[in-house]
Amino acid sequence: MKKIVVLTGAGVSKESGLDTFRDANGIWAKYNMEDVCTPEGFRRNPQKLHEFYNKLRQDLPNVHPNAAHIALAELGNAIERKQIEAQLTLITQNIDDLHERAGSKHPIHMHGDLYQLWCCGCDAKLEWHQACFIDTPCPSCGQNKLRPDIVWFGEMPYDMDKIQTALLSCDIFVSIGTSGVVYPAAGFVQMASSAHAKTIELNLEISAGTSLFNESFLGPATQLVPQFVE
Numbered sequence: 001m002k003k004i005v006v007l008t009g010a011g012v013s014k015e016s017g018l019d020t021f022r023d024a025n026g027i028w029a030k031y032n033m034e035d036v037c038t039p040e041g042f043r044r045n046p047q048k049l050h051e052f053y054n055k056l057r058q059d060l061p062n063v064h065p066n067a068a069h070i071a072l073a074e075l076g077n078a079i080e081r082k083q084i085e086a087q088l089t090l091i092t093q094n095i096d097d098l099h100e101r102a103g104s105k106h107p108i109h110m111h112g113d114l115y116q117l118w119c120c121g122c123d124a125k126l127e128w129h130q131a132c133f134i135d136t137p138c139p140s141c142g143q144n145k146l147r148p149d150i151v152w153f154g155e156m157p158y159d160m161d162k163i164q165t166a167l168l169s170c171d172i173f174v175s176i177g178t179s180g181v182v183y184p185a186a187g188f189v190q191m192a193s194s195a196h197a198k199t200i201e202l203n204l205e206i207s208a209g210t211s212l213f214n215e216s217f218l219g220p221a222t223q224l225v226p227q228f229v230e
């Protein structure tokens, strides 16, 4: 049985209308990474950071899964229905819910989830229901210590054990729409290669990791991913 690991980045959601981070008019061109994506930024100005993530949540219902998200969901569901003899582990660096809305059952959100909150007071993980601010009390402990359940720079990504196990035992590793700049995700291709997996990159343009892949196909995800899944 073929074991497939797929890693997605912001590029897979670009054609749905969500900004990437590093493209010309991307998120880091509009916001300072230190202010909205580090624990230090949260300590310095939590209001500013809450506003950043409230805006991202506000925009998300206005965009929809694209052909790349849908193709990956169909692959996952065909495997679940045993129409394809394989195993799929879908890992995403994205905090949006487009993989789930396309029908993917268990994407691993290694950098967290926009619709999750985390209380630094009682450690509770909570579903997001309304805009969150510094004075929004935690529903379970009442303290005003809620933060987005997002992995910021300098913080340990989620499910690294599950991810490492999948990478070190996979036959095929596919990276879609990511710049290969941020670790540990940027190092996954080397882990898969060390397990003698075939490594394939599907990306709009050459990335920092392109030379590390056996094959690299350049183009928009909505074209490359359905072709790859076929």
Ligand SMILES: CC(C)NC(=O)[C@H](Cc1c[nH]c2ccccc12)NC(=O)[C@H](CCCC/N=C(/NCCC(=O)O)S[C@H]1O[C@H](COP(=O)(O)OP(=O)(O)OC[C@H]2O[C@@H](n3cnc4c(N)ncnc43)[C@H](O)[C@@H]2O)[C@@H](O)[C@H]1O)NC(=O)OCc1ccccc1
Residues within 6 Å of the ligand: 008, 009, 010, 011, 012, 014, 015, 020, 021, 022, 023, 026, 037, 093, 094, 095, 111, 150, 151, 152, 153, 154, 155, 156, 157, 160, 176, 177, 178, 179, 180, 181, 182, 183, 184, 185, 202, 203, 204, 205, 206, 207, 219, 220, 221, 222
């Ligand atoms: C900047 C970089 C050098 N810094 C890091 O990597 C740091 C530090 C570091 C750790 N190890 C290192 C080793 C060397 C150097 C530095 C480090 N890493 C960390 O701090 C990580 C935590 C990093 C997570 C930070 N949070 C994010 N996101 C959440 C927030 C939010 O989402 O708002 S990172 C964020 O940027 C990352 C990169 O973004 P991409 O998704 O790749 O998007 P980008 O815009 O960059 O690129 C888009 C690509 O798509 C392509 N594209 C565009 N349109 C399309 C299209 N239409 N179709 C196809 N492709 C397309 C483009 O061509 C482009 O290539 C993603 O991970 C994304 O989640 N934590 C950690 O290391 O903890 C300890 C540890 C160590 C070992 C093992 C375990 C733990």
